[in-house]
Amino acid sequence: GFGWGFGWGFVCFLPGERVDAAFVDMEIEVSGRRLLYPSNGVRELDQSALVPNCIDLLKARPDGLLHAMLRQPLFNGKDTLAELAAHVQLAIDEFILVPGDGALLTGWVIDPTFAVRSIRLRAHGFQSQDMTSAWVSQPRPDLVAAFQSLGLADHARPGFTAFVPLNAQRLIAPHLEVTLHSGEVGFKSLPSARGGSLNAILSMLNGVEVAPDDMARSFAGVFAPATRALNRARLSQRAPHLLVNIGPEVVGPAVSVIVPLYGRIDWMLHQCAHFSRHGLPGVELIYVLDDPPRKNDMISLAQRCFRWFGIPMRLVLLPQNVGYGPANNEALRVARGRHVCFLNSDVLPRDGEWLRRMVGALEADDDLGAVGARLLFEDGTLQHDGMSLRRLPQFGNIPFPLHPGKGQRPPPGQGLRKVEAITGACMVLPRALAQELGGFDEDYAVGDFEDVDFCLRIRAKGLTCAVHDEVVMWHLERQSQQAPGVSWRQNLTTVNAWTFSERWGHAVVGAPCPPGAVLNLS
Template sequence: MSAAQSAILSASAEGHRGRIEAVEIGTRFLLVSGWVAGPQGGAPGVAIALDLPDGSTRPITRFLRRKDLAQRGIATEPCGFLLDLPRPEGDAEAIALTLRAGEAPLLSQRIAELAPRHFRPRGHLDHVSPERLAGWVFDPAQWHGPEEEALLELVVDGTERITLPLNATRPDLPFSGAAAGRRLGFELGLQEVARLVHAAGLERTLLEGEHEYALLAGGQRIGLLQGSSARRGRIIPRGTRPAEAPAPAPVQTAPGKPEPDGFVDWHGYSKALGGWFFGGWVRGETLKGVETCRAVARFEDAAIEVEAPVSGYPRPDVESIGIGYIAFVPSASGDPGLLQGLELSLEAERKISPSLGTGRMKEAELLALVRTLLGAETRKPRTPLLKVLAQPSYQGEDTLAKLPVPVHLEVDAVLAAPGAGLVLQGWCLDPNRAIAAIRLRARGFLSAPLAERWIATDRPDIRDAFADRYTLDHARHGYLAYVEASTLESGEMHLEIELESGETGFKPLPAPGGGGAAAIRKLLGGIQLAPDEVVDRCDRVLGPPVVALNRQRLATAGRPSVVEVGTLPERPRCSIIIPLYGRIDYLMYQCALLSEHGLAADELVYVLDDPPKKQALMDLAQSAYRRFGIPMKLVLLPENRGYAPANNAGLAECRGEYICYLNSDVMPQEPRWLDLLIGALEEDATLGITGGFLTFEDGTIQHAGMTFKRLPQLGNFPYAMHPGKGRKRAPSRGLKRAEAVTGACMVLRRDLAAELGGFDTDYVIGDFEDADLCLRIRAKGLDCAVHEDAVLWHLERQSQGTPGNFWRHNLTLINGWTFARRWGHCFPAASADTTVLRLA
């Protein structure tokens, strides 16, 4: 295997993999590029860094979206990186770089193996005129030095030079990740241009007319920009109408490169109208009479393909060879990167290139220019493009009452689920079925129709309130709607309600409410799903925001406090982790039974997941210690987190060689229970986890190992089943392999538990965490087993208190959905027919 091949590692650092792809060497810096992908091709889930031979570490904190990684099936989220760092002393090619994910190295590679090349600055000259100079340069010499290489100059006609300052950040550039907020752009107005030209002893006329312009960074040429006669008209400032100009000369193209079919002279995004406007000219007469055509707008980070309204208009400067055009491309995204080109399908596909100096216009200037060129103020909106311009714009008011038909819509709550989007709850009454689509608009964002991710809910109060005005045959006028958006800028949001007749009304939205467990209960509390609805509603509406809300609440959780009662063993054999919620009195009963045989070699770790009971638990623990002499550690959480996070908080405080996860309502019958479970692991290296044999109070079986079965009435997800549950116990068979064991009593090595990160916290509150842990252990080639001689009583869920509202059932469905997405391939459905739900 070659050195390059050996540099690509897979399935390391919790499923991360990555590669250093290229190194560019500057006078005083190195520019390193590559990628790191997390599990299942997601974004890195741990800290990523580059280690240098001198022992220093450079963190990689920003990742770029890479289309090539998505096309190759490597990553679906931003995983590319670009990092500049000081050049080490000596031969740079001889050193090795180490890419690290968390504490684990992903790869180590010598620079010489990457065929390093000399760094050349990147940049672009966006605009040149006596009133404005604009563009950008990426050259780490600007902050690494030397000073002479950091000099940026505009060269006119190959001889005259004007020194330019960098005065603007450019977060739109992929290089901004390497620049860490440093200035990459220059945006100079009339006064700044006049001052710079005067300082160079030149005339401002050099910035207009027939001249050749180039950028130099440290003496290296970046780009070339030619004047009007060579490039179809002079560069025009944003927001102005092109003046008459001489007929353009033929475009100078590289040998073998096809000549463009036209040019984009200006473009910009309208948040009010929800799309991009493009203006310029296209060759020939093919645009005459065309009102819509298929269009593809290609940007650096996205390609938008739609049926676009278009309109031609006279362009005296190109009248001998073409016609002016304006095209509108609807899009929810207002920031897809730099424009690469536009394609219009007329008689054939027309490829239209950005002209030199084209830039994005501000919305006010953009719409004023479009309306002026089309004469929109004096013409009736008969064409699709004029109809777009005639659409009402949102002014911050509720305009539903002004629509020609009755439409009632209220938004009772908006829940923000960071990384997933928003959830809206309220009610909607459309007695004439006049609504064509409801969309959410925020800053630079337009959602898909809400009907695509909508659950109708019962609201008999709405039916009763409107019964004297409309004939209503049901009460499902409430709704829960999910707006998918991985990123959504904060600020004013509103709904756009479009009618079948074309009219549009607006509805302001309240500010998003708080998150936490209360938000999850609110989201799930009023929903009842039929069996055939479970999968679709979990996929499209409930699953993503619930998981995101849970991640948010855990990310903001506070640190626990730790209290030791009595003297704990210095080097415990096993740490027994017991979460407490509700019935904290079970601590006393457990300690009483455990004291009969002692825990001299082990430590007892209680995790309180019920903060209001903090003082009561400390008093109870002291009392139990005085009575039974068993020392214990109390891990006191500042907020309720749920089963998995509580156990993980206990794991972080444990010192034992083994970990025992034990429920507070599980009581030992057999004194050797823990010795048997640990002994099985010590004797058999193929075992990853062992579980106890649990019975009800009457001695019938509660747990003797778990299997899995798909339950059609619950989404057809695979659920953990307990074979023999409720039956009389048969003679013991000792250690028995099982598909999985319950988290009510399971033992594994602490290093394995730490390697796996404990229980997966994406299972909200509690459900499926133990099954998931067992399957992750089996995926490592280790087995699960139950020891039928390690017998304990299990009071089963009495520790959680009385059942909650219906939201808890829905939460089980969400956790089942999460489990099925990860492990469903291990449990094929009994029937290949996925369109028919079969209920037993």
């Protein structure tokens, strides 16, 4: 605390928008007591008039701060790393700015003598924290081989991915400031920043391997916030969809069946063939195309399906690929049924009673929020009979939805059975409830975890989720998608798992695995 006759003078800079002169009072906390002092208002000060005052204050400091500051080099647009006494090489492969959220940087650094103390992103009026303490390092065998003559260790990981949070809409003269332990400072200019896209997300995650004990740091600090920022930015630029009606309008539909399509649009043909066996009376069938280059093919195929099977439908044609959740949400906005059924294109009914039974279960129980079906693989083994949440140590104790009994012969049906969550591959609920919840959460990029999140939001309203295991359907899982053939798929699933864990981890027994923890694998 303050003794009588003692005190400190201080100068501080508080960044912020220009405010009214009435401004705000100053609050000081001393030994748990809060003291409120009225401010003298805000004055516009001439910058040139402030310089002498600042110099006088710096001269008064005994530690020579003024001389230290004057000795610091300034960035003039040129790279100066080669002028440092230590051998340091730094390259940036990708620099992506997400206005209002942050900047994503990928590249590599060669520092064989461990001379670097910090690397910061700087721009006019902005300085980041040290990026090296938070970035995700990655192996680069090509660089290790190329720089072995410098004594680079075989296990070195010179590649990196960094995400720098910032709320700026643009950066003026952005560059990297490299500070050595010796105090020397060098600069690295940055390539022109480009905007984010889905390809930026996939490129960031492709080829990345993260150990279980490093999951929390890597995904919490870099991959999850970067993916969310990039995904939000691309979704914010969505253009309106095109709505196409095929066949006569279904008047006053009881149910709207929403089916997203990406890649394998031919599944619409197989699904409509199964629907035609028993018909879809009183049902509004909506196919939403999340694959814009296939628009003409989609319209042509839908017309053929109507001619062959006599099933009217509505097409929601998106101008850009948005992912599973946003695609379903677009269709939800045009749905007219009292209930809505989210259905995958590779889920096929075995009889004509499937929809009537699930809707009937909802109408018979006001506490039931959503109901799903028992889904079987083509060989008759179980694919889905409800989901349970479990933390997986091999993924840093992040919770994942598991399918109990998957791959086994299904047990006898029990009718309606309450479960933790049901899959979005076949989910029926009141349309009013789906719209009240805002549809699927669009922070889950491309697909995965939207359905589990949706179920937990339903349960948070005091409602339940259930599987009607006497409603049995075929599910040819992921055959409706083209095989990705790249490693970004699992990493993106883990990103979505981390986003889910941040929001719902409190509802799952256990905790994330901290870095360096002992993993108990079974």
